[in-house]
Amino acid sequence: MPSKKIATLALAGTVTVTCLATIGAAHAQSSGAAQPSQARQAPAGYQIVKLPNANVPNFQRRTVYCPSGKQVIGGGAEAQGNDAILVGSFPTDDGRGWIGLGRQKAYSSVGISVYAICAS
Template structure:
């Protein structure tokens, strides 16, 4: 009889990658089939994309776009524009009210950066 087993290290790696905890990711026993993990869905209304148009800024300068009052950032992105431009960072603001974009351009002191944020009312 062949058994499919995982070592603790491999299991911890898989669970960590999936963002799950062992309590919700594993069945109680090897012979028990896994059960579905239930979660509550957030209610998103007022979906809106806000764009900060391209502008040249000094290399490594953060450009930020904010959601309208009362809305939260649920996603976003940025674009570096220019000859040999590189996007260095694209991430939410610390308070989840907007999005940052950071870039640089090889051989130049500035870079074109545009930033987008996806906003919604989150309850």
């Protein structure tokens, strides 16, 4: 029986060492990812344009445009109200602005604000 006990202890020791090595390797990899990265610069002419909240009929589009000479590179919208649901948030077909629309289940109007991220 002593050989079975020794084999069991050896196996347990091997499993423990393997687990500790795996944890150590994972920690080393994750701490490497925490290194500070170089700061990214904003694109030339970067600007956020906001169309403030206004109540509009359900499903009515609200559109905000970038200033002249700039294109939209992103955007978003927010639906505000007790039952507000944002139905759509997408760029204009010409790439110069952003559209937002929404609705409320129990009301005929909804508050919509729209944001466009613009660059030269």
